[in-house]
Amino acid sequence: MELLAQQLITGIATGGIYACMALAVVMIYQAIHHLNFAQGEMAMFSTFIAWQMLAWGVPYWLVIPLTVALSFVGGVAIERLVIRPLGDAPVLSHIVVFIGLFAIINSLAGFIWDFTIKPFPSPFGEGSQFGGLISNHQIGMIAVTMAVLVMLFLFFQYTRVGLAMRAAAENPASARLVGIRVGWMIALGWGMASAIGAIAGILIAPIVFLEPNMMLSILLYGFAGAVLGGLTSPTGAVFGGFMVGIIENLAGTYIPEIGGELKLPIALFLIVTVLVFKPTGLFGRTVVQRV
Amino acid sequence: MSMLLEVTGLHASYGDFRVLHGLDFTVEKGGISTLLGANGAGKTTTLRALCGMIKRTGTIRFEGNDISGKATEDIVRLGVAHVPEGRGTFTGLTTEENLQCGAMTRRSRAEIARDLEQAYHWFPRLRERRNQQAGTLSGGEQQMLAIARALMLRPRLMLLDEPSFGLAPLIVQEMFSILRKVNQEEQVSMLIVEQNAGVVLELADNAFVLETGDIVMSGTAAEVRDNETIRAAYLGY
Numbered sequence: 001m002e003l004l005a006q007q008l009i010t011g012i013a014t015g016g017i018y019a020c021m022a023l024a025v026v027m028i029y030q031a032i033h034h035l036n037f038a039q040g041e042m043a044m045f046s047t048f049i050a051w052q053m054l055a056w057g058v059p060y061w062l063v064i065p066l067t068v069a070l071s072f073v074g075g076v077a078i079e080r081l082v083i084r085p086l087g088d089a090p091v092l093s094h095i096v097v098f099i100g101l102f103a104i105i106n107s108l109a110g111f112i113w114d115f116t117i118k119p120f121p122s123p124f125g126e127g128s129q130f131g132g133l134i135s136n137h138q139i140g141m142i143a144v145t146m147a148v149l150v151m152l153f154l155f156f157q158y159t160r161v162g163l164a165m166r167a168a169a170e171n172p173a174s175a176r177l178v179g180i181r182v183g184w185m186i187a188l189g190w191g192m193a194s195a196i197g198a199i200a201g202i203l204i205a206p207i208v209f210l211e212p213n214m215m216l217s218i219l220l221y222g223f224a225g226a227v228l229g230g231l232t233s234p235t236g237a238v239f240g241g242f243m244v245g246i247i248e249n250l251a252g253t254y255i256p257e258i259g260g261e262l263k264l265p266i267a268l269f270l271i272v273t274v275l276v277f278k279p280t281g282l283f284g285r286t287v288v289q290r291v
Numbered sequence: 292m293s294m295l296l297e298v299t300g301l302h303a304s305y306g307d308f309r310v311l312h313g314l315d316f317t318v319e320k321g322g323i324s325t326l327l328g329a330n331g332a333g334k335t336t337t338l339r340a341l342c343g344m345i346k347r348t349g350t351i352r353f354e355g356n357d358i359s360g361k362a363t364e365d366i367v368r369l370g371v372a373h374v375p376e377g378r379g380t381f382t383g384l385t386t387e388e389n390l391q392c393g394a395m396t397r398r399s400r401a402e403i404a405r406d407l408e409q410a411y412h413w414f415p416r417l418r419e420r421r422n423q424q425a426g427t428l429s430g431g432e433q434q435m436l437a438i439a440r441a442l443m444l445r446p447r448l449m450l451l452d453e454p455s456f457g458l459a460p461l462i463v464q465e466m467f468s469i470l471r472k473v474n475q476e477e478q479v480s481m482l483i484v485e486q487n488a489g490v491v492l493e494l495a496d497n498a499f500v501l502e503t504g505d506i507v508m509s510g511t512a513a514e515v516r517d518n519e520t521i522r523a524a525y526l527g528y
Contacts, residue, residue, distance in 0.1 A: 160395065167381050167392045174379035177342065178440065179367035179396035 006133060007249045013138040014207070014221075015245020016145030020200040021215075021222025022229065022237035023152070024193035029231050030169040031189045032083065034094040038101035040219030042078070043197030044212060045105050046071040047205045048113050050198070051120060060123050064202065068195045075194025079187040109212040120205035141203045148199055149238055152192075156234070165189060217264050221248065224267040227274050230284025239283065244270060294352075295320045295448055295480045296341075301349035303333075303340040310336045312504040313349065317497070318448060323474055323481040325491045325512070328501035328525065334484040335376050337501070338450045341482075342366055342373050353448070368396050372441035376452040378433045382426025386417055389425045389436055393443030403443070410439040413469055431462040438466070442473065448480045455487045463487065467494055492516045500525050 021039065028036045050067040054060065082101065086093060124140035156162035168175040168185035175182050201215060208214050221244050229240025244267065252263045274281060296318040303311040310333050318324045326334050340347035343363045351359040358366050367373070372393075381389050390410055394403045411418035414435040420428055425436060434454060441449055454470070455463040467490055473479050474494075485491040492498060498515040500508040508521050515521055 160391070163384075163388055163391055164395055166384065166388075167395075170381050170383050171379065173344070174375065174381060175392070176344075176363040177367060177373045177375060177379060178392050178444065179364050180392070181364050 002133065003253065004250075007253045008246060009134050009138060009142075011246035011249035012242060013141040013245070014204070014249070015225075015242035016141055016149075017200045017204045017218060017241075018221040018225045018244050019238040019241025020145055020148065020196050021219055022225035022241040023149070023234055024196045024200075025219075025222055025226050026231055026234050026237040027189050027193045027196075029226075030234070031165075031186045032094075034091065034098070035223070035231075036193070037095070037098040037219075038105060039193065039197055040215030040222070041102050041105040041109075041212075042071070042075065042194050043201035043218075044215040045109050046074070046194070046198030047120070047201035047210060047214070048109050050202050051118065051205075051210055052113070054121065060121075064123065064199075067198050067202065071198035072191040072195040076187045076191040078194070079190035083190070084183065084187070106212050113212075115212055118210040120202075120210045122206040123202070137206055144199065144203060148196065152196075152234075161188070217267075220264065220267045221245070224270045226281075227271050228281055230281025233281065233283040236281055236283025240281065293320050294318065295322075295354060296482065297350075297352040298341070299350050299352075301337065301340060301347060301351065303336055303345055303347040305336075305345065310504050311340060311347075314499075314501075314504075314506050316499045316506060316509065318480050318482050319496065321474075321478050321480055322496045323470075323483065323494055324497045324499065325483045325485055325488075325495040326499050326501055327485060327488050327491070327515070329486070331503070332501040333504045334501055335452055336504075338373060338375075338452050338482070338484055341450060342371065367444065370444065370447035371450065372444040372446035372448070373450045374437045374441045374452060374454065376456075378437040380425045380428070380433050380436060382424070384425055385422050386425050386428065386436060387421040389440050390417070390443050393440035396444065402445075406443055406445065410442055413442070413473070414439050431458050431466075434458060434462075434466065438470070442477075442479070446479055448482065451481060451483045453484055453486060455485060455490060463490060467491070470494060488522075 021043070024039050025036060046067055049070055050063050053063045053066060078101070082097060086097060122137040122140065124136045126136065128135040129139065156166060164180045165185045165188060168180050168182040172182045204218055205214065222241060225241030225244040226237045227240070228243055229236025229238065248263050248266050251258050251266055258266065294317045298317065299315050301311055301314040302309065314337060316324065316326070326337060328334050336345065339345050341351060343361055343366055347359060349359060350357050353369060353371065358369065381392060384392070390407055394406065397403055416432055417436060417439055420432060425433065428436060438454065454466060458466070470481065471494055474481060483491050483495065492512045492515060495512040498510065498512045499506050500515065500521060502525060507525070508515065
């Protein structure tokens, strides 16, 4: 029983990270209808920036907002400089650009900070609660991801900018006709996705350790979550992220054949299964439209 | 009467294919003009050209200033609301969110709330549907929504692209009577593109008849209505 509880909590904690990555991916997918393969690398780079600031002795409470802000600016810059000029280019051009971004960011991080694995301190310190059932870091992960997700929900549901972003993603032509600056809304989406990724990276780095390839598997789980929940539904993506975290941990613990080594294929298995049997995902909707 | 919109020598093309060959037309301040013509005459293209949704040349004077070089978003911000072909509904948003989008460029929350009430006053059906996903509204309701959303901008000029398209005659009558009231009570000028010439000529002050990218006749709505040759040749009624 205690093992189950522990695995569930671990699943929810890592699931929150997958949910953040899934949400970042879905936000960009909604706006430009392409999957950003470089999302994980952007998050990894943000985490290195945080590590560098920590190494320079900047206090943690200052590092997080600074990193988030820098990542936001970086995300907007990537959209403006790389993605926007692509415009309506075919899907393959986008894929190549994303792979290019992936390689550039990955190598740049390796070039600056080299490829050795670095420990990354938890912002919530060591130790655990409830007789070792849950570590302080896990509590922090769950609290922060929940807070981020709730804030994003409120932002999109109740602010005018959030509404403008939803309108721009759904129907760009109509959005222009009501005066929404669609290009900037997309850039804003990139900035926010990048900032969310930064938070996810900082939260997961103490667990997977810091190195240029750290986000590779995380992003795969994030993709699995997004596909499971439905690429057209931010809520679904978040739910899917948590589900993937829980499934991954329980399967790894209770199915001996899977164990720790075969956890990652679960993500791939989920992606394939969902795409074969329910391509819209659990929450994805084929938009109802009467003519 | 002074002109709100003065278009001279408007050219537009899709790729190499030229669709408009130098149109001249006007909308008076507080007036209603209509562009009539058959399918493929270039009516929708004209509205899209006015709003900068496609490449165009010529001069488009709105309140005396040339807007032919401006981007769509900036033209909207000057007070030009376009009710596009196909209604442009944000299908995934609720009815009320669609209306809020219409007021996106405005600041005062109090005024927006007041105009939202006014929109529901014009179109009571929309109030009943305020929290419903807009994509599930009927065709007529979506057309009402499109007009209401355009009004949320507090426009000086409304461009309406075939507002009667696909609607039952009774609903068309109702909609046009609302448009007349909006025009008279709120001094919103209008440029209406229609195939349904009979109804719109009752409403409009001036009419311009379009045939394959050229204006072949213009005059007051009454003149066009009473011209048998034009009616038979271009308007088909």
